[in-house]
Amino acid sequence: MIEQFKEWYVNRHAYARQWKERTGGKVIGTFCTYVPEEILVAANMLPARILGSHEPQDVTEPHIFGMFCPFCRDSLAQGLKGRFNYLDGVVLAHSCIHFRQTFNSWRIHLPVEFSYYIPMPNTVQTDHARPYHREEVEKFKKAIEEYIGRPLTDSDIDRGIASADRNRRLLRKAYEYRKLDNPPLTGEEAMFMATTSQFIDKEEHSDAVEATLNSFANRKLPRETGIRLMAVGSENDDAEFFKMVESVGSTVVIDEQCAGSRYFWNESTANGDRLARIANRYLDRPPCPVKDYPTHSRFQHVLNLAKDYRAQGAIIMQEKFCDPHEGDNPRLKKYLEENGIPTLSLEFDSTNPLGPFRIRVEAFLETIRGEELF
Amino acid sequence: MATPTKYPTAPLKCWPKAKEIRQQYYKDYAEAHDRGGIRWSGGAWAFDAVPMGLGDDVHVMTGEPYAASIAWDRKFAQECQDATDAKGWARDLCSYMRIYWGSMYLNRFFFGGEFPKPDFYYQSQICCSHSKWDQEASLHEKVPYFCVDVCVGPYETLDESRLNYVVKQLHDSIAGMEKATGRKYDDEKLIAAVHNECRSTSLWAEICTLNKAVPAPLDEKTMFSLYVLATLQRSSKQVADYYEELRDEVKDRVARGIAAVPYERCRIITDTQPPWGFLKIYRYMEQFGVVSVGSVYTFGLEGIFAEQEDGSWGPRKTPQQLGIKIKTRDEALRVTADWNLSRPCWQHFYDPRIKTRMMLKMVKEWKINGVILHLNRGCEGLTLGSMENRLGLIEAGVPVMTYEGNMADEKEFDERRTTSRIESFMETLGLKQIPEAAVAHAA
Numbered sequence: 001m002i003e004q005f006k007e008w009y010v011n012r013h014a015y016a017r018q019w020k021e022r023t024g025g026k027v028i029g030t031f032c033t034y035v036p037e038e039i040l041v042a043a044n045m046l047p048a049r050i051l052g053s054h055e056p057q058d059v060t061e062p063h064i065f066g067m068f069c070p071f072c073r074d075s076l077a078q079g080l081k082g083r084f085n086y087l088d089g090v091v092l093a094h095s096c097i098h099f100r101q102t103f104n105s106w107r108i109h110l111p112v113e114f115s116y117y118i119p120m121p122n123t124v125q126t127d128h129a130r131p132y133h134r135e136e137v138e139k140f141k142k143a144i145e146e147y148i149g150r151p152l153t154d155s156d157i158d159r160g161i162a163s164a165d166r167n168r169r170l171l172r173k174a175y176e177y178r179k180l181d182n183p184p185l186t187g188e189e190a191m192f193m194a195t196t197s198q199f200i201d202k203e204e205h206s207d208a209v210e211a212t213l214n215s216f217a218n219r220k221l222p223r224e225t226g227i228r229l230m231a232v233g234s235e236n237d238d239a240e241f242f243k244m245v246e247s248v249g250s251t252v253v254i255d256e257q258c259a260g261s262r263y264f265w266n267e268s269t270a271n272g273d274r275l276a277r278i279a280n281r282y283l284d285r286p287p288c289p290v291k292d293y294p295t296h297s298r299f300q301h302v303l304n305l306a307k308d309y310r311a312q313g314a315i316i317m318q319e320k321f322c323d324p325h326e327g328d329n330p331r332l333k334k335y336l337e338e339n340g341i342p343t344l345s346l347e348f349d350s351t352n353p354l355g356p357f358r359i360r361v362e363a364f365l366e367t368i369r370g371e372e373l374f
Numbered sequence: 375m376a377t378p379t380k381y382p383t384a385p386l387k388c389w390p391k392a393k394e395i396r397q398q399y400y401k402d403y404a405e406a407h408d409r410g411g412i413r414w415s416g417g418a419w420a421f422d423a424v425p426m427g428l429g430d431d432v433h434v435m436t437g438e439p440y441a442a443s444i445a446w447d448r449k450f451a452q453e454c455q456d457a458t459d460a461k462g463w464a465r466d467l468c469s470y471m472r473i474y475w476g477s478m479y480l481n482r483f484f485f486g487g488e489f490p491k492p493d494f495y496y497q498s499q500i501c502c503s504h505s506k507w508d509q510e511a512s513l514h515e516k517v518p519y520f521c522v523d524v525c526v527g528p529y530e531t532l533d534e535s536r537l538n539y540v541v542k543q544l545h546d547s548i549a550g551m552e553k554a555t556g557r558k559y560d561d562e563k564l565i566a567a568v569h570n571e572c573r574s575t576s577l578w579a580e581i582c583t584l585n586k587a588v589p590a591p592l593d594e595k596t597m598f599s600l601y602v603l604a605t606l607q608r609s610s611k612q613v614a615d616y617y618e619e620l621r622d623e624v625k626d627r628v629a630r631g632i633a634a635v636p637y638e639r640c641r642i643i644t645d646t647q648p649p650w651g652f653l654k655i656y657r658y659m660e661q662f663g664v665v666s667v668g669s670v671y672t673f674g675l676e677g678i679f680a681e682q683e684d685g686s687w688g689p690r691k692t693p694q695q696l697g698i699k700i701k702t703r704d705e706a707l708r709v710t711a712d713w714n715l716s717r718p719c720w721q722h723f724y725d726p727r728i729k730t731r732m733m734l735k736m737v738k739e740w741k742i743n744g745v746i747l748h749l750n751r752g753c754e755g756l757t758l759g760s761m762e763n764r765l766g767l768i769e770a771g772v773p774v775m776t777y778e779g780n781m782a783d784e785k786e787f788d789e790r791r792t793t794s795r796i797e798s799f800m801e802t803l804g805l806k807q808i809p810e811a812a813v814a815h816a817a
Contacts, residue, residue: 063761067466067751094525096502097723097758104726105762117724119536122499123523126546132539290502293509294519321466323754327506330462331513 001212002185002219005192008200009239012048017086019046019201026088026114026148031075031103032288033198033263034093034120036137038278041202042152042160043144049198050075050084050102051259054238054350057081063105069321070350071235072098079110089114089147091140093282094122096290096324114147116140123293124283133279141275157274163202168264170209171197175261177216178253179309184219187231187252188242194260195237224249227365230311230341231255232302233329234319236348244354245315248362254309256302257317262286289324296328299335306341313368315361316345342368377810378663381589381633388619392600395616399433399606400440400485406433407490412555415492415511417504418676419717421522423609423710424544425496426567427559427703428551435490437507439605441470444477444484445650445782454480455783468503469752469782475507478514494554495519496547498714500723501755518554520547528724529716540711541704548703561703568706571609572678572692572713577617578604579677579689584624585667586740589633591624594644594666595656596634604676637811639663640803643736645747645763646671646756647781652789659796661812662805667740670732671756674718687735690716719756726759730766737772744773744803746796752780775799 008015016027027046030037037047052074059080060073078084089112092103107115118140121129145151171194177184185193193212197205226249231242237259242252255261268281292298306314314336318325333343344364346357406413411431418436425432444451454476459465461479463472481489492515495508499521512519522543526536552559578601585592592600600620603613626632637660644666648656656666673679680690693700693709700706714720722729736742745767750757760776767774777795780786800806 061761062765065749065757065761067749067754067757097754098502100724101726101759101762104759108727108762117527119525119527119724121523121539122505122525123521123543126523126543128539128542128546129523132535135535289506293499293505293521293523294512296509318464321754323467323502323506326464326467327503327510329464331510333462 001208001215002189002193004208005189005196008196009192012196012199013083013086015200016046016048020086027086028114029084029087029090029106030198031090031092032095032099033258034095034282035091035118036093036140036278036282037202038157038160038164038268039137039141039144039152040160041163042156043148046201047199048087050078050090051195051237052350053078053083054240056351060105063109064101067321068101069098069234069319070348071319071322072102074350075099076102076105079106087112089116091116091118093118093120095288096322098322116143120282122291124287124291125293125295125297129283130276130280133283134273134276137275137279154274161268161274161278163206165267167197167202167206167209168267170206170213171264173213174209175254182221182225183251183253184216184221186221186242186246187229187255188239188246190252191237191239191242191255191260194264198259198263226250227368228253228310228312230306230309230314231257231260231317232314232332233257233317234322234325234348235259236317236319238348238352240354241352241357244358245361248358248365250361250365254305254311256286256305258288261305262288289328292328296331298328299332302332303336303339303341306336311341313342313344313364315364316343318345318347320347320349378637378639378808380636380810381631381638383634383636384627384632386596386623388616388623391616391619392603395603395612396606400435403433403435404483404485404487404490406431412557413490413492414494414496416496416508417498418605419498419500419504419714420496421498421544421710421714422607423564423567423571424547424707425551426609427548427561427564428555428557429560429563434607435492436605436607437474438470439602440477440484441473441782442602442647442650444473445469447484448651448784450484451651451782451784466751468507468754469780471503471507473782475510478511491515492517494551497521499523500525500720503754518550520550522547524715524720526715528721528728530728532712532715537708537711537715540715541707544707544711545704561706564703565700565706566611567609568700568710569692569694570611570614571710573694574604574608574610574614574617575676575678575713576689576692577614577621579673579679581617581621581624582668582673582677583688584621584628587628588641588741589631589635589638590641590665590667591627591632591634592667593634593656594668594672595653597668597672598648598653601672601676608676635660635663635665636814637663637808638665640665640743640805641741642666642744642746643733643740643742644669644671645745645760646750647753648748649779649784649787650781651784652787652792655789655792655796657815658793659800661807661815662800663808663811664800664805666746667742668736670718670729670736674732677718678713678716679718680716686739687732722759723755726762727766729759730763733763733767734770734772737767737770742772744775744799746799747774747776749776749778750781751778751786752782773799773802
């Protein structure tokens with residue numbers, strides 16, 4: 001059952017086209033993970049996160065200067081190459097300046113029926129963000145209603161919330177298994193599972209996670225767990241990297257990344273106001289560094305994850321040129337190390353030098369094993 | 375080749391005063407504590423009128439112009455960046471930020487003595503680097519950090535809810551400053567500062583508008599040293615008064631046909647901060663009879679513009695000019711929030727097409743023949759969307775040249791390559807070096 005996620009990951013575009021044909025619904029490309037998907041699900045749409053392909057490309061040069069992160073350029077390349085030509089709309093909730101360029105170039109050069117920018121607060125720690133963001137979610141809802149030509153009822157919204165929360169809850173359950181001495185899934189498999197939840201129909205994905213959870217009781221990996229690692233940092237869904245790390249005597253048991261746990265970690269909390277419930281969920285989720293002000297609230301969360309999942313070391317995966325993460329990492333590294341979690345910092349591009357990375361990962365694992373010996 | 379028209383030129387009379395204001399500014403900041411005053415640091419885009427309510431002895435040092443000053447001193451700039459690199463920060467981060475942090479880590483103030491520790495940091499969050507800059511600085515200096523999130527979308531879509539979000543945070547920041555400094559806040563001082571802020575930034579826009587004249591009374595290289603006063607402290611009465619004096623002098627230059635560049639025959643605009651250590655590229659262009667009359671950056675980093683009755687671009691009317699009386703703290707904060715959110719240099723953060731429209735307006739109204747875009751590796755915020763601006767300008771038939779560089783890290787600027795590109799661009803524009811101008815340049 002768990003193979004399904006890899007199949008979806010590899011054939012995501014074919015899936016979206018088939019979904020569209022099957023349901024007659026609209027597919028909306030989401031930029032970053034702060035778009036309130038509940039509203040899209042309520043409107044019977046498929047939220048499909050725009051991600052890169054980890055292939056070399058040269059089509060974005062006229063649109064985004066090379067000093068901006070490879071992820072934002074790789075993602076735009078997917079649009080320019082026509083791989084997302086099934087999209088009916090695109091939505092960005094305010095995040096980093098890099099990815100905003102992807103969204104803007106997309107809406108300029110790849111016209112779709114619907115495009116919407118949500119000015120989501122960056123200082124999520126201020127109380128004023130709550131009423132403000134609630135209003136922005138309401139404006140977004142109205143824009144969607146206008147687009148589809150009908151109002152979204154309370155029951156539609158409830159369905160959207162329930163569907164998104166069910167998926168989050170099930171993914172958390174799946175991640176719980178990674179706490180075991182011998183997790184029944186690898187970090188690579190967990191990455192496929194979490195990342196696909198960002199572009200597969202929520203109910204269908206949840207059913208697949210549920211079925212996978214049932215299979216975990218009898219699943220034993222034909223390999224040693226080895227050193228327990230944490231993956232932390234910028235957007236990363238580079239499957240080949242995870243595979244390599246896990247081929248040299250380690251298992252990635254937890255992540256703190258937007259392709260993984262940051263996306264689904266918290267459910268919404270009922271408070272009598274449906275739109276406030278949705279808005280607050282995105283403000284309360286583990287933040288991307290771009291939204292972590294004025295204090296570094298994220299650091300404690302990272303450490304808690306490392307402790308809960310008994311990570312023996314953390315790989316800090318830094319997307320080249322990603323300012324928000326670059327602005328956190330030296331202090332985060334120090335913080336983790338002061339709290340007994342050794343770290344290895346690697347700088348990522350769209351395509352990565354697996355050979356040199358392997359040598360560094362092996363050396364890192366040896367260091368950790370050395371500490372175990374003495 | 376016939377020698378082109380030579381316009382009369384004259385130095386700016388109020389130039390030395392700008393230098394004096396700048397020198398006094400850094401001196402006041404360094405000495406503020408000796409006199410029992412308050413020091414705060416942050417960005418040139420912080421709501422600088424707000425801390426003014428803490429008293430007349432409150433002094434600020436904005437980080438970007440401080441780092442730009444250091445960038446002129448290549449040796450110290452390198453030492454600062456090395457100190458930042460040694461702490462583990464990425465080399466591609468904002469070069470102003472790396473220089474400021476380096477000066478702070480080294481505990482060396484560019485204008486002499488130890489790095490003056492502020493009482494708090496104050497910043498507006500529009501750029502990813504800006505926000506991290508003061509977060510790190512406040513942690514290092516162990517002082518409070520107040521950040522105001524202004525990510526509410528472009529000004530053209532501003533509504534009450536979005537404005538209120540900013541205003542409420544400004545109220546909170548006052549409470550935080552009172553707590554951090556132990557001072558009681560004076561609303562009258564805030565109101566006066568907001569008036570000065572509106573006055574100075576509208577006046578700067580008016581000065582830029584005067585550059586529509588042919589010949590241009592100011593060249594951009596000169597404007598860099600003048601706009602900087604608003605980046606230091608636009609809410610100060612001294613800066614607003616200075617801009618009034620400058621406006622009058624520039625008006626007089628226009629009336630008398632005084633040019634900034636004697637052989638002006640081609641007008642360009644540029645974009646983003648220049649490579650500060652290599653401003654001679656502007657002098658090089660003058661040899662071709664080229665004057666850069668400004669940029670969205672020089673105009674709109676601090677200048678506040680609005681569409682005029684005839685549809686042209688010009689200074690936004692201040693509350694005083696509109697007869698608006700600011701009576702309360704809340705009214706003052708609403709005015710400063712609205713005013714700052716209309717800043718031209720904040721709009722492209724949401725959509726590059728807004729900036730392209732501004733550039734095309736400048737091309738038409740400032741009678742521009744070509745545009746030179748600096749792809750500035752030192753500033754992600756202002757280089758954001760530059761390539762889309764380029765495409766938009768080309769589509770509109772405007773000749774465009776780009777060059778790569780870095781405003782403050784000389785390692786990322788290739789002088790020879792840039793002048794070669796400029797030379798090719800001049801050829802595209804049908805320009806050859808004017809021997810008389812070249813002789814003057816060599817002299």
